[in-house]
Amino acid sequence: MSDEELAKDLGLVSALAVGIGTMIGAGIFVLPGVAAAEAGPAVVVSFIIGGSIAMVNALSVSELGTAMPKAGGAYYYINRGLGPLFGSISGMGDWMGLAFASAFYCIGFGGYLATLLGGVVVTIPLLGTIELLPTIVLGPLVLSDIQIGALLAGVAFVGVNYIGAKETGGVQTIIVTLLMGILTVFAIVGFFSFDWGTVTTDGLTPEGTGAILPGAALVFVSYLGYAKIATIGEELKNPGKNLPIAIIGSVAIVMVIYSILVGLMVGIIPYDAIDLDTPMSDVAGVIFEGNLGVIGVTSITLAALLATASSANASILASARINFAMGRDKIVTDWLNEIHPRFATPYRSIAVTGLMIVVFIVVLGGDIEVLAKAASVLHLVVYALINAALIVFREADVPEYDPDFTVPLYPITPLLGIVLSLGLITFMETIEIALSMVFVVGAVIWYGVYARHETERDGVLSHYILSRSGEMPDAAVSAASAARPSGGDDYTVMVPVSNPRTESTLLSLASVFAKANDGRVQAVHIVEVPDQTPLSEGSEHVRRIDEESQQLMDSVRESTETMDVPVDVRTVVSHRSFEEVFDLARREEADKVVMGWGPGRPWSAGRAERPLEELTHDLPCDFLVLKDRGLETDRVLVPTAGGPDSELSAEIATYLRDQLGSEVTLLHVVNDQESEAKGETFLTEWAADHGLDDAEIRIDTSGDVEDAIATAARDHSLVIIGATERGLLSRLVRGSLAFDVVNEVECSVLLAERPTSRSLRERLIGLQNDD
């Protein structure tokens, strides 16, 4: 097996076990009593409705999970799709939702522990006897024996994960298999105690049909487990296939189990008499009477302990994944995710989550409904955002978004997911919604005061809105720009160089642009090596290249005039340097790329794995390509025919004028003498519009653009040409640039191309035209 396969060792069965193991604890062992009291025998319908809502969301989670099998699950998708503001909400919501859910599982555990140990007293000499699980009164705070049991459990679960007890895959699968076995026996034996009369004593809906949906809101917490599979996406074997099967499969299996068992329960004990804390023990007492007896009841109680424990355990582990993903994006400090040197666990994250769980048990543990529903509300908010993120990914037509599994009936399914998730929240009590909203608002404030200044990553949504600012409603545009992250968004001018010795002019030029924008220059020495040279980190070869290059770059940096602009230098070793330029610009979120062109630069050969068109038609930022014949900037020529493409040329010209005192000449070509006056009016206006009023205006009436430029270039030292047609860069690579003028003139030429955002349709048509 390769290392890659060993790293991803969760197969389908294990993934299903994680999903089922997390869900089954809560739904069946804790909630049926409370839910039946609320909804009557129709509680079965509540469970089915809750499960159906979970299923719709499970479809969306599956699509996003196969597109991005990454740690963090929901948080990751939402942060990428909707940006870091919603990322913060979902990360915090998911994290706190898990803490609420874990507290809820612990209370369930405590209930069964109290049943098992209830009334057991220990004798301590001199002090007399005390109960093993006493009720403690601390001023206004009353801790029941169940809460004491829950606290013990909570501390134990957190402790186990803090020190990282050795857990092997077998255990989880065995626990789930055992649970399913016990529940099957329970169902078969229970069937003989089932009495339709018990179900219908007060009619099927004694609490009214209106009680079914609040019942569904209550039991929804039973279905939270499937999302845990998504948080461990990067540990799954073959996630494209296994992730959707595990997520959808575990929801389906659990839904069937719940419906059967809850259906049986309301036919065995009247709905309003089922024990509220430990319903399964209560029912087991009835059905095992006269056959398995105490053994039956005890094994159900033990099963309940196992099930709630595995739910809590999986939730604690899942929350560490969410913290990790948030830390990576700097939404929270990465300090939280440090790994313990001996235990090899994310101990700080687990301790913080553990503290939350303990607080929730102590403060809210008296009312299991509040815990369950607060967990559900937070998760439902996250699910609504997941569906929104899915729609954004699909609509924004992100090239990297390529899910193996796609939701059926798009866009109905994700829209339905949003409506159902938000709809279900309305059936919660005010206190539970308010409690959850505290965390949502907290997350927004957190984003405003902390995360916004740290995180660098923009969402697909704001790119989509800001790049179409003309077509979008003003409110959306201003909201999107107001919510953008400000961390790390220094104005960055990237300079890829292949030979640092001869390309210092590029560095000077880049400094001018950086200076004008109070930004910095990122000089990257790109070293292209043959395919057969491995790039593995730390390999000797790469290290040597790195060292040499660093020295070279440092000396170039020192000897180049960079106008006191901060200049970072780094080295990238790559097989495909042309492609690397684009990847780097995207990764570093550069604002401009300044690169040289001509023989001796490996990227002039344009080697790329992806088709050239794909790279050059979707520029990550402004590209400035210098055909270098010595950089002299005293007399700059800017030919223009108007239009958006020469805006970048104008911008560059103003930088050169302001920073270096260059004299700028604008050139406009018209077809004949009669149009001269018109041309002059146009050019004067254009100059004024672009802050170039002081530039010399020149009108050429020859009608031949190339000749005109070549003639005018003779008394200029630099020509800036905006891309008048698409795909300037791809033409450059293929040597089919329409402008021969670039090669004819004797001074340096700077080609400028600004990315455009075009619809898929235009992009396809554009491609056809190019070929």
Place this chain on the structure above:
Amino acid sequence: MVVFQHVLIPVATGEDARATCDALEPYLEDVERVTAVHVIEKAGGAMDKAPLGKRQEDAADFLAIVDSELGDRVAVDTRTVYGTDVADALFDAATDTKADAIAIRARGGSRIVQLLAGNTTPKLVTDPLVPVVSLPHPNE
């Protein structure tokens, strides 16, 4: 005494990486090649105790330390391996890379920490597949 030309060193943390490199320093004359290995413990079918991505990022950092400490003295290779048992994974790596020996700096720690965290040293020395050398602390 035999000379081990190719030594495999396990690296658990950044500090461990530095300590092991320091301890190995006096013997580098006889060593031609060092393979540094970081083992990421897998749960073998359950959720890992720590996020995989974090462990992989850390692994690259730890291994880079060995490279920069020893890289100018001997040939250094680094690799990250996965396994449910750290000792087994190290022996597998030693066999794969044809290392002559595994050189360790025992991390010690109090008994309670060793009990809770598990201690790989006894497993490495009791049933070795290749010679295992325990490096002395350089200042003692």
